[in-house]
Amino acid sequence: KVLLHDHLDGGLRPSTVIELADAVGHALPSTDATKLEKWFFCGGDDVGDLPKYLEKFSHTFGVMQTPDALHRVASEAAQDLAADGVVYAEVRFGPSLHTSGGMVLDEIIETVVAGLAEGSKGTLLKVGVLAVALRNQSDSVEIAEAALRHRDRGVVGFDIAGPEDGYPPELHLAAFHLLQRESFHFTIHAGEAFGPRSIWKALQWCGAERLGHGYRIIDDIDMSGDSPTVGPLAAYVRDRRIPLEICPTSNVHIGAVESVAQHPIGLLYELGFRVTVNTDNRLMSRVTTTSEMLALVRDHAWDWSNLHRVTVNAAKSAFLPFEQRVELIENIINPAYEGL
Secondary structure: OEEEEEEHHHOOOHHHHHHHHHHHOOOOOOOOHHHHHHHHOOOHHHOOOHHHHHHHHHHHHHOOOOHHHHHHHHHHHHHHHHHOOOOEEEEEEOHHHHOOOOOOHHHHHHHHHHHHHHHHOOOOOEEEEEEEEEOOOOOHHHHHHHHHHOEOOOEEEEEEEOOOOOOOHHHHHHHHHHHHHOOOOEEEEEOOOOOHHHHHHHHHHOOOOEEEEOHHHHHHEEOOOOOOEEOHHHHHHHHOOOOEEEOHHHHHHOOOOOOOOOOOHHHHHHOOOOEEEOOEOHHHHOOOHHHHHHHHHHHHOOOHHHHHHHHHHHHHHOOOOHHHHHHHHHHHHHHHHHOO
């Protein structure tokens, strides 16, 4: 499996949250691992409740403010991904969210890179880091500069995340232009809460190589006729093979899609978009890459050929050098699927 969209702060083990909180005196809704796991889950009554959704992250950020805690969380994330059969992952996180304990950006990035390396040691998993800036903050250039300082040392790209409403990506053009001048990779969260205009800005104003979520490109496809009519922006996304980092269950949990069965991922796949399948926040959505694939098998009648294609899509779209992507596909992914 190949995973392109997974947030470090959204994938902690409940037992680890409890232990780290106890060490720093951080108050939690529960100190029982089973009850805390249930509290973190965004399904059920919490679907679409954005304030409650964001509250959950306050407790993961709250326990990730020391080098030891950050290293442990990163190491366990890699262990969990490797155990799920992931052979390449890009794990993203916002360095500026981990400074309240006195760490600085470079130390934070180095700690996460080291933790991921430790957790993946002795496995087939290779991990790259995406440094994330927040749309509603003003330090995107600093985060981009920090990412560039660590290129070829674990950081493979940059991203912006956070509220799309009121914080368009062009507010961070200075960061994107810096990255473009330095020939560095970046993706942009777009097309999750907002539709084609957000996607258009991410691509045409800012130059994103991939779209974080991006499934709202469906809004530029006319479904009223006998067959779908693809609009100009959707055609551009499809024709240019711009990857969609789709996270089906997470999209349901934020209230944007009614169910995985009604998610447009199936139609986008059938229309030839470069669809990839991702987890987003494994703790909050109680998912793995495997469970997301199983949901698509169940609700969209996907088979091994479909899963193979989206896995190759993700490998082609990874922020890896060309020869490493070819090696990943030809020497690891294809042989594994051929043996099924």
